[in-house]
Amino acid sequence: GLVNSREMFGKAMKGGYAVPAYNFNNMEQLQAIINACVECNSPVILQISKGARQYANQTLLRYMVPGAVAMAREAGSNIPIALNLDHGDSYELAKSCVDFGFSNVMIDGSSLPYDENVDLTKKVVEYAHAHNVTVEGELGVLAGIEEHVSSEVTHYTRPEEVEDFVTKTGVDSLAISIGTSHGAYKFKVKPGESVPPLRFDILEEVERRLPGFPIVLHGASSVLPKYVDIINQFGGQLENTAGVPEEQIKKAVKSAVCKVNIDSDGRLVMTAMIRKYMSEHPKEFDPRKYLGPARDELTKMYIAKCELLGSDGKA
Ligand code: G3H
Ligand code: 13P
Numbered sequence: 069g070l071v072n073s074r075e076m077f078g079k080a081m082k083g084g085y086a087v088p089a090y091n092f093n094n095m096e097q098l099q100a101i102i103n104a105c106v107e108c109n110s111p112v113i114l115q116i117s118k119g120a121r122q123y124a125n126q127t128l129l130r131y132m133v134p135g136a137v138a139m140a141r142e143a144g145s146n147i148p149i150a151l152n153l154d155h156g157d158s159y160e161l162a163k164s165c166v167d168f169g170f171s172n173v174m175i176d177g178s179s180l181p182y183d184e185n186v187d188l189t190k191k192v193v194e195y196a197h198a199h200n201v202t203v204e205g206e207l208g209v210l211a212g213i214e215e216h217v218s219s220e221v222t223h224y225t226r227p228e229e230v231e232d233f234v235t236k237t238g239v240d241s242l243a244i245s246i247g248t249s250h251g252a253y254k255f256k257v258k259p260g261e262s263v264p265p266l267r268f269d270i271l272e273e274v275e276r277r278l279p280g281f282p283i284v285l286h287g288a289s290s291v292l293p294k295y296v297d298i299i300n301q302f303g304g305q306l307e308n309t310a311g312v313p314e315e316q317i318k319k320a321v322k323s324a325v326c327k328v329n330i331d332s333d334g335r336l337v338m339t340a341m342i343r344k345y346m347s348e349h350p351k352e353f354d355p356r357k358y359l360g361p362a363r364d365e366l367t368k369m370y371i372a373k374c375e376l377l378g379s380d381g382k383a
């Protein structure tokens with residue numbers, strides 16, 4: 069079955085690595101995630117966003133997960149697998165996911181006034197913990213679109229709030245804002261310009277105030293140029309994309325960062341491989357012909373990502 073985040077994060081904290089949290093919306097993404105993590109023996113957190121629930125139907129997605137777990141076990145693998153609600157925005161939604169068998173839920177009250185974030189998160193924690201489900205909260209707002217909240221600028225996490233928040237709410241992990249954002253345009257940079265470094269000073273101050281407490285990094289895709297280039301080579305128009313450089317992710321996972329969220333890098337891989345296949349095989353019309361290679365490349369990218377996060381071989 070599924071596991072919650074407690075033991076996963078305990079081991080990641082001690083081992084100086086982070087558990088990957090990969091979003092999925094369809095069968096091919098789920099297959100790639102499981103195949104990759106089985107192959108490199110990595111713990112994994114499967115994530116379902118609000119957008120995923122709307123796109124694929126939450127009941128269908130939920131029932132795909134036991135199938136994915138069974139597939140891993142059939143392959144002889146015992147990797148820990150968690151199922152997380154990504155960016156839950158209400159108590160009712162978080163509760164329904166707990167009732168539905170998720171093993172971790174994120175309640176993102178980061179855009180609310182502080183006291184309301186505390187109240188909402190605390191309420192979710194009380195319900196979730198009574199059902200052995202762990203909870204991720206968030207302090208600070210990432211720039212860009214964060215579940216219907218769009219912010220022009222980053223509101224960095226205020227380290228002076230973290231102890232109070234964690235104590236009052238009882239959350240098991242905390243997402244913080246240190247300069248990342250969601251999507252493929254994380255930083256406003258011109259071609260050739262390097263992206264500004266993440267605010268490791270904030271991360272360090274958070275760690276100092278919350279020793280041994282699991283921290284979560286959202287918006288952590290590197291927006292891999294290899295796939296952006298393939299997309300553009302085959303008719304795409306992605307300009308001035310910018311992600312978090314891999315060296316910075318490598319540095320971050322050695323700290324209290326125990327969970328790293330990746331969605332965009334997977335989207336880019338699928339789009340790149342499908343564009344390439346379509347362009348090179350104009351007579352094909354069987355979706356398996358283009359989804360298959362996309363899934364296989366996605367598997368490779370997830371394995372490389374697990375290696376970057378240091379989670380390979382840690383299951
Ligand atoms: O939080 C952002 C994730 O990449 C999910 O995005 O809401 O479009 O599925 P989504
Ligand atoms: P990316 O857009 O960088 O992949 O971030 C995903 C994320 O934070 C999901 O919660």
Ligand code: NA
Pocket residue numbers: 080081084085086320321322323324325326
């Ligand atoms: Na870590």
Ligand code: ZN
Pocket residue numbers: 155250286287329
């Ligand atoms: Zn996120």
